Structure formats: structure tokens, C-alpha cells
Amino acid sequence: MASIVARKIKGRVYYSKVESYRENGKVKQRILEYYGRLDPRKNPEACPIVKKNIDGTCSFGDIALLYRAADEINLFEVIDTYVPKRQGLPLSLEFFLTSAHKLLDDKPSSANLSPWVEDTHLPSLLGFDTKRITENTQQYLMNKIYDEERNIDHLYRISIDLYKTLRSCLAKRTTPTSTI
Known part of the structure; x- marks a missing residue:
């Protein structure tokens, strides 16, 4: 089950979509989407921040x-x-x-x-x-x-x-x- 979580770090609130699961009897959370400082519950335009992957590099x-x-x-x-x-x-x-x-x-x-x-x-x-x-x-x-x-x-x-x-x-x- 996934839910939106607000975490306060150094006085600032950051939002992410997390999924709860159990591992060896302990409840853990896995971050599915990260929204940054925009609250997706209040702001419908909030988009998840996606990591950009580098496919390859070349010497130039x-x-x-x-x-x-x-x-x-x-x-x-x-x-x-x-x-x-x-x-x-x-x-x-x-x-x-x-x-x-x-x-x-x-x-x-x-x-x-x-x-x-x-x-x-x-x-x-x-x-x-x-x-x-x-x-x-x-x-x-x-x-x-x-x-x-x-x-x-x-x-x-x-x-x-x-x-x-x-x-x-x-x-x-x-x-x-x-x-x-």
C-alpha cells in the first residue's frame, strides 16, 4: 500500500510517495516517488522528481x-x-x-x-x-x-x-x- 509522507528536515518539509513492507518482521518503507517541497495532495501540478540516468560518456x-x-x-x-x-x-x-x-x-x-x-x-x-x-x-x-x-x-x-x-x-x- 502506498501513501504520501511529509518529512521535516532542518525545518523544511519534503514530500514523497512511499510503500510500506515487512522484512524479517520489521516494517520498512520504500520511496516510490519524490516530490520535493510541493505537496501533491494540495497542488495537482506537482510532478515527481525523476533521477536522470546517464547512458554513457565519451572522450572528446x-x-x-x-x-x-x-x-x-x-x-x-x-x-x-x-x-x-x-x-x-x-x-x-x-x-x-x-x-x-x-x-x-x-x-x-x-x-x-x-x-x-x-x-x-x-x-x-x-x-x-x-x-x-x-x-x-x-x-x-x-x-x-x-x-x-x-x-x-x-x-x-x-x-x-x-x-x-x-x-x-x-x-x-x-x-x-x-x-x-
Whole structure:
């Protein structure tokens, strides 16, 4: 059976709809709806206050900054000119994700890349499926980068250095006590 209960806390009255039940012979109450300071018996417009649930979160700022920096230095275009096209996720995007994962994750590994990418905003922004990122595609990416005729393995080292420099510069501007 449910009833409206008024509880006085620090001189203020709060209303809630409670249900009484017994547990091991003792009477207990379970709050069904919480109305706050509005009395639902006197005010027909009183609505219960509902907790808002968060379905999920995503990492935005750090990965967005790196994506913008990679776009500004034309990293995607440079890689696409050297590495041949294939079906599926573009190799330039996968290269960027691998580099960003190495920089931003505490424990980067190829097994953690796909779950890490799911926690960022990039899949919804760029419209790709994170299930396409597997260990086989990562091995293919590294083989293509290191085994190409023009030998563009220097791109990987250059991009990591550029990201570290950019990240440390921006961190010094925003937080003076940053330890990057």
C-alpha cells in the first residue's frame, strides 16, 4: 500500500510517495516517488522528481584536439597518397587512431584499441564501425607503412613527435602546473 509522507528536515518539509513492507518482521518503507517541497495532495501540478540516468560518456577534448592537429598538418592526405586504398576503414584514419591511442591511453595495446575508440566521439562523428578495427587490420596497416617502396615509416615517428610537441605546448598554455 502506498501513501504520501511529509518529512521535516532542518525545518523544511519534503514530500514523497512511499510503500510500506515487512522484512524479517520489521516494517520498512520504500520511496516510490519524490516530490520535493510541493505537496501533491494540495497542488495537482506537482510532478515527481525523476533521477536522470546517464547512458554513457565519451572522450572528446583530447582526441578532438589531436584529430584537428592531424588534419591541419595534412596527415590523412599524406598517408593516403603513399599507402594504397583498400576496402574498409581508411588506413590514414586507422594510423591516426593507433597513434592517438598510444599517446592518450594509460596502457596502450593493440587489443585495447577498439574498445578505446568506442569511448571517443570519433565513431559517431566520422561514421565508422569500431568492429572493423582488429589486430589483423592493425598488422596490415603497419606492414603497409613499413614495407612500402618509398618507406614512409618516418611518418609514424614524425607524427608522434608532432603530437607530443603540440600536446605539451597546449598543456602549458591551459594549466601552469601540468606534468606532461
